[in-house]
């Protein structure tokens with residue numbers, strides 16, 4: 001394999017998207033770097049004096065290389081769709097689907113669907129509706145949380161999503177869970193907040209879904225049932241992670257789900273490329289690890305899917 005090394009010493013990957021479904025009318029005009037809302041958010045985030053706004057991975061150069069703004073649901077910095085699966089991607093997606101389907105106790109395959117908009121790669125098998133990585137990951141995460149802490153039966157469910165990306169999980173949870181009272185998305189990267197505002201509006205998500213800008217973090221609720229951090233802390237510095245963990249700890253949040261990029265341990269990304277473990281920082285804030293398992297749980301399928309991400313579920317000690 002020949003791969004290009006970028007100036008940060010990281011292996012550069014090609015961004016790709018699926019243009020089988022055209023962009024919706026008006027989106028190319030809105031999803032531009034010079035959109036006044038994005039310019040405004042960028043200036044606000046650049047001016048903030050908080051650790052969460054200082055980036056080690058999600059810097060401007062990283063975004064320029066890893067994102068095509070209008071095709072934000074392609075294979076890019078937000079949701080990896082191809083690059084981790086290598087060859088036989090269709091086969092591996094099929095196996096991943098079977099694995100997720102096996103645990104779909106909430107019948108989410110009948111409740112959420114994939115239309116391939118904004119560049120998402122979709123896969124069709126037989127006469128089943130199309131699936132995507134966004135769809136499978138979201139169904140898997142919702143079922144997992146339901147199994148562990150009864151997500152779907154919490155009355156007036158309140159969720160905090162830190163590093164929410166373009167709002168993938170907000171879209172899926174608000175579609176699937178009638179008991180959802182509040183879903184707050186927040187992110188340390190202006191482009192992500194911009195896309196999340198755009199996408200949640202585009203999908204016409206209910207008013208229970210809020211996109212909170214980083215400068216307004218103090219307006220986050222005092223209480224959430226669960227905070228989620230999916231592939232986000234792994235892409236932040238330890239300082240930024242600690243800042244977010246302090247925001248969590250000062251609130252009443254019983255459950256905390258972290259999905260790291262490195263399955264063997266929770267690690268940060270530092271400016272020099274080193275990765276510092278931060279599990280102890282979570283424990284120091286009064287949480288205990290109550291469950292830790294691969295996101296694809298059927299052992300024999302996982303080996304073939306070759307995707308080894310893990311759920312780490314923490315619970316606040318009473």
Ligand SMILES: C[S@@+](CC[C@H](N)C(=O)[O-])C[C@H]1O[C@@H](n2cnc3c(N)ncnc32)[C@H](O)[C@@H]1O
Pocket residue numbers: 051052053054055058077078079162163164165166167168169186187188189192229230231232233235236237240
């Ligand atoms: C791989 S994406 C995952 C997005 C989303 N959680 C999902 O699973 O679809 C990583 C996310 O971490 C966010 N992020 C990066 N640095 C951050 C920081 N310092 N604070 C909060 N979020 C950050 C990025 O903006 C991006 O939304």
